[in-house]
Amino acid sequence: MTSDELIDLEIKLLMEGIYQVYGYDFREYSEASLRRRLLQWLSGSGFASLSLAQSSLLRDRELFATLLRGITVNVSEMFRDPPFFKAIRELVVPHLKTYPFVKIWHAGCASGEEAYSMAILLEEEGLKGRFRIYATDINEEVIRTAQAGIYPLQELQRFTRSYQQADGTGSFSDYYTARYDRAILNASLRENIVFAAHNLAVDADFGEMNLILCRNVMIYFKQPLKERVLGLFDSSLVPGGFLCLGTKESLHHRRISDRYEAITPRMQIYRKRYAK
Ligand SMILES: C[S@@+](CC[C@H](N)C(=O)[O-])C[C@H]1O[C@@H](n2cnc3c(N)ncnc32)[C@H](O)[C@@H]1O
Numbered sequence: 001m002t003s004d005e006l007i008d009l010e011i012k013l014l015m016e017g018i019y020q021v022y023g024y025d026f027r028e029y030s031e032a033s034l035r036r037r038l039l040q041w042l043s044g045s046g047f048a049s050l051s052l053a054q055s056s057l058l059r060d061r062e063l064f065a066t067l068l069r070g071i072t073v074n075v076s077e078m079f080r081d082p083p084f085f086k087a088i089r090e091l092v093v094p095h096l097k098t099y100p101f102v103k104i105w106h107a108g109c110a111s112g113e114e115a116y117s118m119a120i121l122l123e124e125e126g127l128k129g130r131f132r133i134y135a136t137d138i139n140e141e142v143i144r145t146a147q148a149g150i151y152p153l154q155e156l157q158r159f160t161r162s163y164q165q166a167d168g169t170g171s172f173s174d175y176y177t178a179r180y181d182r183a184i185l186n187a188s189l190r191e192n193i194v195f196a197a198h199n200l201a202v203d204a205d206f207g208e209m210n211l212i213l214c215r216n217v218m219i220y221f222k223q224p225l226k227e228r229v230l231g232l233f234d235s236s237l238v239p240g241g242f243l244c245l246g247t248k249e250s251l252h253h254r255r256i257s258d259r260y261e262a263i264t265p266r267m268q269i270y271r272k273r274y275a276k
Contacts, residue, residue, distance in 0.1 A: 010050040011038060014057065021058045024138065025201040026071060028225035034071065041070035065141065072139045073220065076110035077158065078117045078151075080215075081247060082165035085121060087267045089167055092211065092242050093125045102131045102210040105236065107200060107229075108217030109135035112146025112193075113159075117166075118213070119189045124169045129192075134206060136198035147195045149185035156183045200229045205236040212237055215246035215268075230256050239274045 001009070011034065015026045026034060038050060045066075047053035057064050079085050096102045106115045115135035122131050137143050151159075160172040176183040198206075200217070212233050218226050233243055234256045243251075243260065245268035251257040260270040 007035065007039075007050070010054075011035060014038075014050050014054050017054060017058050018064070022061075022064060023202065024068065024199065028201060028222045028228075029071075029220050030222050033220055037070050037073075038067075041067050068139060069141065072137075072142075073216075074110045074137075074139060074142045076113040076216075077155065077162070078113040079159060079162035079166045079168070080114065080117075082162045084215075084244070084247075084267050084269075085117060085162075085166035087264050087269060088118075088244070089121060089125065091263055092269065093122070093127075095240070095242070096122075096127065096131075096210060097125070099210060100130065102127070103206075103208060104131060104133045104211045105206050105209045105213070106133060106135040107198070107212065107214040107233070109137050109143075109146060109195070110139075111142045111151075112149060112195065113151070114213065114215065115146070115193050115195075116149060116185055116189055117163075119192055120163075120168070120175055121166070123189075131192055133193040134209075135193055135195050138197065138199045138201075140197045143195050143197055147190070149187075149190055151183050151185070153178055153181050153183050200232065201225060205232045207236060208238055209236045209241060210238055211242045211244070213244040215244060216248075217246070218249050219246065227255055230254055234259065234272070237272045239272055241272045243270045243272065244268060245270075 008031070019025045019027060042050060042053065045053060057067060104118060106118070109115050112135060115133050118133055122128070135146060156176070163172045175189065176185050214229070214233065218229060221229065230251070237243060245251070247268065250268055251260055251270055259273055261273060263269050263271050
């Protein structure tokens with residue numbers, strides 16, 4: 001066995017162990033990125049190999065948390081990809097406005113920036129009090145950060161620029177208070193957001209969503225897991241509901257693709273067809 005094959009075996013065994021002990025299922029994550037992240041974690045861990053780390057990882061939840069942080073890529077930003085948020089405003093919101101109340105699911109919300117961006121956008125579009133956002137992630141630590149809604153002040157310049165490029169209609173500084181090196185988002189934005197832990201690989205669907213966003217999450221998954229997750233979204237969306245994926249993801253050649261139409265050529269925004 002070559003040393004590369006040995007590492008692949010160690011990864012497989014460790015992922016199986018993690019699934020059995022903690023219930024986190026990384027067995028269907030794409031190998032290249034998982035391998036890179038695990039080896040990165042290993043290099044700073046003090047263990048000589050993944051097999052030697054395995055016993056401690058399976059017994060020590062805090063050590064496992066450091067690994068989890070390394071495996072799940074939690075980067076996010078407010079109004080990330082401004083043309084996408086512009087398209088939501090122009091193409092999706094007019095449909096949402098026809099409902100008395102709408103439910104939105106951000107799957108893989110990381111530290112919450114995307115969900116807060118949506119809350120701001122919907123309030124500016126006059127939907128205040130008429131929506132609930134469910135923002136979920138596999139990583140409970142980032143969910144806690146998301147709940148707090150506090151971000152490094154230095155990021156706010158970029159967030160403000162993106163907000164403006166996404167056709168924000170107000171002044172972004174009205175949505176936060178700067179304190180020392182932190183920006184604290186207005187607590188009122190959180191009133192309509194429910195943050196919760198949810199694992200797309202093993203947990204069940206959410207009912208009756210009008211809009212689901214899962215951006216920059218499935219790029220880390222292998223094909224069968226992508227299909228599972230898309231099936232989950234399909235059963236969670238109402239007919240006429242919208243599904244948004246990241247720029248590097250699409251519904252092309254997916255099992256559910258016939259039931260969806262792409263509503264913009266450039267953005268990965270799809271609408272679930274009404275049954276014939
Ligand atoms: C790169 S972030 C994307 C954040 C946000 N959607 C965005 O585009 O800015 C990917 C997130 O997916 C989460 N994730 C990875 N695997 C997951 C799973 N099986 N279930 C739920 N969330 C998962 C990670 O914890 C991470 O926070």
